[in-house]
Amino acid sequence: MIERTPWLNLVTHAILFTGLFILVVPIYLVIVAASQTLPDVMAIPAKLLPGDQLLVNIRAAWEEAAFGTKFTNTMILPTGVVVGKIVIAALTAFGIVFFNHRLRMPIFWMVFITLMLPLEVRIVPTYAVAANALSPFQTILDVTGFSWLINAVSGIEVALEWNLLNSYTGLIMPLVATATGTFLYRQFFLTIPDELVEAAKMDGAGPLRFLWDILIPLSRTNMAALATIMFVVGWNQYLWPLLIITDPSYGVAAVELSRLVPNMNTTGGDIPNWHWAMAGTLIVMLPPVAVVIFMQRWFVRGLINTDK
Amino acid sequence: MADISIRDVRKSYGKDEVIHGVNLDIQTGEFVVILGPSGCGKSTLLRMIAGLEDITSGEITIAEKVVNHLEPRERGCAMVFQNYALYPHMTVADNIGYALKVAGMPTAERIEKVKQVASSVGLTEFLDRRPGVLSGGQRQRVAMARAIIREPEVFLFDEPLSNLDAKLRVQMRHEIRRIHNRVKATSVFVTHDQHEGMTLADRMVIMNKGTIDQVGTPEEVYNAPATTYVAGFIGSPAMNFLPGRVLASHAAVVLEEGSSLPIPSQAAQTMDGKLVQIGARPEALSLCRPGSGTLTATFEFYEELGSEGLHHLKIEDVQFSVLSENKMRLDEGTQIGVTIPQEALHIFDADTGRRIEISDPIHAIETA
Numbered sequence: 001m002i003e004r005t006p007w008l009n010l011v012t013h014a015i016l017f018t019g020l021f022i023l024v025v026p027i028y029l030v031i032v033a034a035s036q037t038l039p040d041v042m043a044i045p046a047k048l049l050p051g052d053q054l055l056v057n058i059r060a061a062w063e064e065a066a067f068g069t070k071f072t073n074t075m076i077l078p079t080g081v082v083v084g085k086i087v088i089a090a091l092t093a094f095g096i097v098f099f100n101h102r103l104r105m106p107i108f109w110m111v112f113i114t115l116m117l118p119l120e121v122r123i124v125p126t127y128a129v130a131a132n133a134l135s136p137f138q139t140i141l142d143v144t145g146f147s148w149l150i151n152a153v154s155g156i157e158v159a160l161e162w163n164l165l166n167s168y169t170g171l172i173m174p175l176v177a178t179a180t181g182t183f184l185y186r187q188f189f190l191t192i193p194d195e196l197v198e199a200a201k202m203d204g205a206g207p208l209r210f211l212w213d214i215l216i217p218l219s220r221t222n223m224a225a226l227a228t229i230m231f232v233v234g235w236n237q238y239l240w241p242l243l244i245i246t247d248p249s250y251g252v253a254a255v256e257l258s259r260l261v262p263n264m265n266t267t268g269g270d271i272p273n274w275h276w277a278m279a280g281t282l283i284v285m286l287p288p289v290a291v292v293i294f295m296q297r298w299f300v301r302g303l304i305n306t307d308k
Numbered sequence: 309m310a311d312i313s314i315r316d317v318r319k320s321y322g323k324d325e326v327i328h329g330v331n332l333d334i335q336t337g338e339f340v341v342i343l344g345p346s347g348c349g350k351s352t353l354l355r356m357i358a359g360l361e362d363i364t365s366g367e368i369t370i371a372e373k374v375v376n377h378l379e380p381r382e383r384g385c386a387m388v389f390q391n392y393a394l395y396p397h398m399t400v401a402d403n404i405g406y407a408l409k410v411a412g413m414p415t416a417e418r419i420e421k422v423k424q425v426a427s428s429v430g431l432t433e434f435l436d437r438r439p440g441v442l443s444g445g446q447r448q449r450v451a452m453a454r455a456i457i458r459e460p461e462v463f464l465f466d467e468p469l470s471n472l473d474a475k476l477r478v479q480m481r482h483e484i485r486r487i488h489n490r491v492k493a494t495s496v497f498v499t500h501d502q503h504e505g506m507t508l509a510d511r512m513v514i515m516n517k518g519t520i521d522q523v524g525t526p527e528e529v530y531n532a533p534a535t536t537y538v539a540g541f542i543g544s545p546a547m548n549f550l551p552g553r554v555l556a557s558h559a560a561v562v563l564e565e566g567s568s569l570p571i572p573s574q575a576a577q578t579m580d581g582k583l584v585q586i587g588a589r590p591e592a593l594s595l596c597r598p599g600s601g602t603l604t605a606t607f608e609f610y611e612e613l614g615s616e617g618l619h620h621l622k623i624e625d626v627q628f629s630v631l632s633e634n635k636m637r638l639d640e641g642t643q644i645g646v647t648i649p650q651e652a653l654h655i656f657d658a659d660t661g662r663r664i665e666i667s668d669p670i671h672a673i674e675t676a
């Protein structure tokens with residue numbers, strides 16, 4: 001029930017503006033700091049009005065952190081995550097919702113469990129797997145005695161190895177394998193009326209044809225929502241790239257940003273270049289903001305599922 | 309064109325059997341209506357013919373070919389759904405032509421065909437629109453066109469008109485019959501609306517809780533209902549029923565309240581002492597002065613139907629109605645006579661509910 005009294009209006013708006021304030025002030029401070037000279041940034045009391053150095057600082061930050069190459073790199077990660085996620089999520093949800101087979105519930109629960117085990121929780125085993133993507137199979141072979149058998153029969157030492165450290169594959173794959181997209185798609189697929197499925201069957205469309213001709217076009221808004229979310233998530237990845245990327249040519253922007261943030265290594269004990277760091281932050285924030293603004297219309301429709 | 313044969317077909321969902329051994333033969337080019345109240349298994353039966361539902365046991369053949377294990381697309385059936393089931397993201401033209409596209413027909417040929425079919429159902433000007441902006445009747449036409457364009461051997465309809473308003477329903481009903489007369493494909497039409505069934509059908513199949521009670525032309529079903537269930541379901545206002553007992557000594561059925569309805573003595577002889585249900589349609593009865601008719605009733609209330617009046621009466625505790633042009637608005641509780649002509653009598657076995665034929669003067673037959 002929605003009540004409308006002047007008092008309640010006042011309270012709701014107060015809460016709304018408090019939230020807005022909490023959200024906007026840090027961003028404002030970033031803009032202020034990014035547009036001032038270093039002495040101004042360090043001045044006490046703090047100057048709370050923007051200066052005129054914004055473009056200068058942005059250029060300096062861009063060059064300092066070598067964002068030019070890092071940005072292409074960084075685009076590959078979220079793009080890969082978005083594409084991989086959409087494909088896998090759509091296919092998994094398709095299998096779970098539209099086919100009545102014995103593995104349906106086991107698969108559903110396996111996907112569901114990944115919700116409870118985000119990357120941060122399983123980062124050590126995931127790293128171990130990334131270091132050798134075939135190690136789980138090696139373990140299975142060892143434990144079941146197959147390695148020994150093969151070794152005894154053929155004399156070949158079984159040592160499977162596929163290293164994913166310092167590669168785009170290693171960067172992207174663990175981020176693709178999570179349940180959120182599958183659930184979004186499942187929710188959408190469940191709203192497809194049975195009659196539509198049956199009409200397609202009567203028209204002679206097989207499962208793949210149905211997926212391609214009917215489900216995918218119908219789920220465009222869903223796809224946009226998922227793409228937006230996953231792009232932002234992928235773009236903001238910090239911990240995982242930090243862990244598995246040691247080769248700077250694979251470095252991503254969010255991690256590079258930390259090199260601008262002042263510490264003993266970067267400044268050698270000098271005054272930290274806060275104005276550059278803030279300008280760099282602005283640069284790194286821009287692509288996700290642009291994507292969200294651009295996708296907003298479809299994004300919202302995809303989440304509230306009205307376009308049917 | 310194809311005939312359909314259904315042999316002892318059963319359907320269970322888990323432990324629940326919902327179709328209990330149905331046998332039905334549908335001739336090539338025939339328009340068969342499956343009629344029954346909601347939940348009696350009409351859709352399930354239709355969907356088994358279409359291939360959308362597994363057949364638990366029994367056999368369905370289309371054009372002499374057993375189709376139990378064929379995919380829907382291999383059965384040569386087209387189906388029109390209750391909620392139209394149009395593809396919301398495709399234009400009307402794409403909706404109509406989708407089956408041909410899947411079948412791999414060249415685009416130019418397909419477009420030509422779509423135009424032709426669309427014009428035959430009056431959709432030409434809507435070809436570029438999406439289903440979402442069409443009215444109910446127009447969507448219904450798209451669904452029809454989508455079925456017609458495949459030139460199927462069999463048309464299946466699952467209550468296709470029940471989402472339309474009354475006037476449009478009648479209009480589309482005529483349209484469907486017109487299309488059938490033109491393309492002459494075997495058609496199976498499921499509905500719970502007896503008027504729809506009566507007006508469309510070559511033959512009607514009356515279903516009752518997963519079994520078929522009667523198969524016959526609309527006249528047969530109306531004039532000689534095979535069970536009390538069919539008798540009560542077909543005809544509006546509904547048939548009157550009165551319990552009674554056959555007495556050979558009176559050559560009549562004697563009702564509980566004492567009055568007797570004469571039947572041929574031969575029939576009375578063979579059924580002496582049998583408990584029966586007497587059925588009489590309201591429109592076959594007439595009112596008269598108390599004491600002068602077949603039986604006497606108490607007047608309850610009157611319902612105006614325009615050309616006729618429906619008189620609600622009570623005989624003992626049983627509701628009874630008489631439809632008559634001779635409108636009588638009487639006070640509640642007034643005594644009034646009812647005349648039941650012998651040819652208007654339907655007699656049913658009180659135990660089995662099956663019809664007992666009495667018009668045959670030689671012997672009374674129980675119709676199977």
Ligand SMILES: Nc1ncnc2c1ncn2[C@@H]1O[C@H](COP(=O)(O)OP(=O)(O)O)[C@@H](O)[C@H]1O
Binds near residue numbers: 349
């Ligand atoms: N998928 C299903 N699972 C279980 N029971 C079903 C299913 N579909 C239909 N039924 C049951 O089968 C019976 C017949 O249903 P249906 O054929 O849809 O009836 P109708 O079309 O005559 O209204 C109903 O009692 C219904 O509850």
Ligand SMILES: [Mg+2]
Binds near residue numbers: 347350351467
């Ligand atoms: Mg139904």
